[in-house]
Amino acid sequence: MRIAVGSENPVKREATERATAALNATVAAEGVDSGVSEQPMTDDETREGARTRAERALAAGDYDLGVGLEGGVAPADDALLLTMWAAVTDGDTMGLGGGPRFVLPAEIARRVRDGEELGPVMDDVVGAENVARSEGAAGVLTGDLVDRESALRHALAGALGPFVTDYY
Secondary structure, eight states, rough: OEEEEEEOHHHHHHHHHHHHHGGOOOOOOOOOOOSSSOOSHHHHHHHHHHHHHHHHHHTTTTEEEEEEEEEEEETTTTTTEEEEEEEEESSOOOEEEEOOEOOOOOOHHHHHTTOOHHHHHHHHTTOOGGGGTHHHHHOOOOOOOOHHHHHHHHHHHTTTHHOSSSSO
């Protein structure tokens, strides 16, 4: 089975490889546009980005499945949540799965609401570069109890349901 993940981010590729290891799949990274803003601000926009990435990844070559992984934020009460969504398609069926959610600290949430992207904000907060290509905000905010790769992997496992069971 050939699977394309719609991103060249190594964390997203690793999450896809780990989530599909039991399928004996080969995973290729296809740099595709999400079709949504660089910083998705709602669950709807984040899901749409995941679906678009999955469709565009599938269309990028001779693949059996396209995978889209998208991180974003979503309002909840007075808080802003880190959220992540996964989509998988074979061209006919679309599977969706969500990852864990984390409340963003107030100052980080304020900066994102004011128009900054979460990735660069996290880089600034931790004094590092490309946090999104390593532990991600999830790892930083949980003291590495959950990192970005595992959060995305679990979202993707949920999205794979229609392709690995007969219950859908």
